[in-house]
Amino acid sequence: MNKAFTKEDDGSTPERLPDLPISPHPNHVTPQGLARLKARHAALEAELARLREGRDFLDDLHPLAVAERDLRYVEARLNTAILVPPPTEATDQVRFGATVTVADEDGQESTYTIVGEDESDPAQHLIAAFSPLARALIEARVGDIVEWPKPTGMVELEVLRVTYRD
The missing domain is CATH 1.10.287 (Helix Hairpins)
Known part of the structure; x- marks a missing residue:
């Protein structure tokens, strides 16, 4: 093909990168x-x-x-x-946005906050609402025992506290 009919990249326009994938959730x-x-x-x-x-x-x-x-x-x-x-009235039920303190079978306490996907950071205990742990916790109340399916097996957690940030 004659070079006159080809478009060469002169570097004036940046390449358009493919869009990042958008979650189906x-x-x-x-x-x-x-x-x-x-x-x-x-x-x-x-x-x-x-x-x-x-x-x-x-x-x-x-x-x-x-x-x-x-x-x-x-x-x-x-x-x-x-x-x-967050809920307008005090509640002890776990919903989206809740900060939940749980105890495992050994009495070890951990606190997690159920957040949106873009906010999630498991290292900071910010868990996405569709994660297995969040799904186990949502709708539980203080005193409930929930089962958290982990790759190493099922873990039982007792819900100790539920709070919401303003």
């Missing part, structure tokens, strides 16, 4: 999760503006493409966010 968010998504959106917009300003000096347009892809993801998550505020 409902996008429930706590008020804190929604605030974090909005803050992340603002930070990505600022980062994009900074990258576009200094574009003449960029040797690699990949950071710009990554920031654009990440912004598309955050915008999609904000557009599908379903805000779930």
Whole structure:
């Protein structure tokens, strides 16, 4: 093919990276999760503006493409966010957004907060609502024993406390 009919990449337009996968689960968010998504959106917009300003000096347009892809993801998550505020009345029942203290069979206590997928961080004991542990806990009440299916076997947990953040 004659070179005159081919389009060469002159580097003026960053490659468009494929979109990040969007979860099939409902996008429930706590008020804190929604605030974090909005803050992340603002930070990505600022980062994009900074990258576009200094574009003449960029040797690699990949950071710009990554920031654009990440912004598309955050915008999609904000557009599908379903805000779930904490209960208005005191309750001892575990629901989305609850912070739950449990004790295992050995009496070892742990505390978990049931949050949206974008907020989840198991290392910080923030667990996604569709995780096996959250599914075991949701609708339980203080004093209930729940069964948590783990790869190593079933674990029984007693619900000790249930609180909600404002």
